[in-house]
Amino acid sequence: MTVGIVLVSHSPAVAGSVAEMAAELAGPSVAIRPAGGTDDGRFGTSIELIAAAVNSADSGDGVCVIMDMGSSVLTAKTLLEDLADEDDAPAVRLADAPFTEGAVAAAVLASTGQDLEAVAVSAESAWSMRKL
Amino acid sequence: MAFDTETATAWITAAEAAVKTDEARLTGLDAAIGDGDHGANMVRGLAAGLTNIAERGPTTPGDVLVAAGRGIVAKTGGAAGPLYGSAFRRAGKALGDASSVEAAELGAALEAALTAIKELGGADEGDKTMIDALAPAVAAFQAVAADGGPIAAAAAAAADAAEQGLAATVPLQARKGRASYLGARSIGHEDPGAASTALILRALAEVTA
Numbered sequence: 001m002t003v004g005i006v007l008v009s010h011s012p013a014v015a016g017s018v019a020e021m022a023a024e025l026a027g028p029s030v031a032i033r034p035a036g037g038t039d040d041g042r043f044g045t046s047i048e049l050i051a052a053a054v055n056s057a058d059s060g061d062g063v064c065v066i067m068d069m070g071s072s073v074l075t076a077k078t079l080l081e082d083l084a085d086e087d088d089a090p091a092v093r094l095a096d097a098p099f100t101e102g103a104v105a106a107a108v109l110a111s112t113g114q115d116l117e118a119v120a121v122s123a124e125s126a127w128s129m130r131k132l
Numbered sequence: 133m134a135f136d137t138e139t140a141t142a143w144i145t146a147a148e149a150a151v152k153t154d155e156a157r158l159t160g161l162d163a164a165i166g167d168g169d170h171g172a173n174m175v176r177g178l179a180a181g182l183t184n185i186a187e188r189g190p191t192t193p194g195d196v197l198v199a200a201g202r203g204i205v206a207k208t209g210g211a212a213g214p215l216y217g218s219a220f221r222r223a224g225k226a227l228g229d230a231s232s233v234e235a236a237e238l239g240a241a242l243e244a245a246l247t248a249i250k251e252l253g254g255a256d257e258g259d260k261t262m263i264d265a266l267a268p269a270v271a272a273f274q275a276v277a278a279d280g281g282p283i284a285a286a287a288a289a290a291a292d293a294a295e296q297g298l299a300a301t302v303p304l305q306a307r308k309g310r311a312s313y314l315g316a317r318s319i320g321h322e323d324p325g326a327a328s329t330a331l332i333l334r335a336l337a338e339v340t341a
Contacts, residue, residue, distance in 0.1 A: 078217065
């Protein structure tokens with residue numbers, strides 16, 4: 001069992017490609033689900049797509065959600081409020097992380113079987129990984 | 133008049149009609165400092181709110197606003213979706229299961245909506261957002277209600293205050309959302325979110341007049 005990861009972007013292609021890249025680096029044990037764009041394929045955010053991705057990514061150990069910006073963040077926060085009202089909702093932690101780097105960091109740590117909080121902290125620690 | 137299920141439904145209906153009429157203006161404002169989709173998003177969101185009301189058949193004004201909020205959250209597509217959606221849902225919950233409310237309760241519900249938007253978006257007055265229209269509107273509504281004024285007078289005062297708040301966003305520099313990336317270049321334009329808020333509050337004034 002591993003923590004699942006959901007990637008929320010305004011762009012379906014960005015969410016899908018970053019999910020593909022993170023999966024390549026993390027290996028097959030981690031469920032990484034993209035939730036990009038609106039439910040009719042436009043740029044934007046869909047609470048229904050994010051909710052479906054969360055449910056799909058959860059294997060019982062919870063789901064780390066990483067957002068790009070703006071409405072992605074606001075919509076993910078709204079979903080979190082909605083889930084708080086549900087009895088059997090998956091454990092969800094929003095990570096305040098850079099999108100690509102955070103996704104890779106979270107996916108790699110999730111592949112080692114660490115818990116939800118550790119995976120989210122790993123994503124957030126990507127802020128401090130200097131490149132130059 | 134009191135604010136009941138019929139009035140609440142009329143409000144959302146009028147708000148949807150208002151953003152549809154002004155869709156091009158909202159989009160134009162958003163094209164100047166945002167991503168140019170606010171008009172279409174608001175029309176789609178409020179239409180989804182109306183559809184959800186029709187499907188659920190709410191029997192209290194609170195349930196009408198919650199149903200509208202759920203539709204708006206689901207279908208708007210931009211940041212306005214979670215912001216307005218949470219605002220309407222929180223306002224609806226604040227009304228509880230009353231079949232009809234007076235000005236004081238509706239004022240408290242509008243304040244709950246303002247709090248929801250502030251909590252979710254992290255913005256405050258002066259950041260060039262919808263809060264710059266909504267905050268003075270809530271204060272104006274509650275001032276009339278506190279003096280024992282009727283909903284019609286409170287809603288008219290709120291709509292006037294929202295329109296003044298909208299005008300006051302022109303010299304502001306955006307500190308939230310896409311427009312904040314523009315820095316000083318966001319100055320000189322009305323905020324599109326404040327513009328849609330002013331339309332929604334004018335719709336409330338019209339249906340309660």
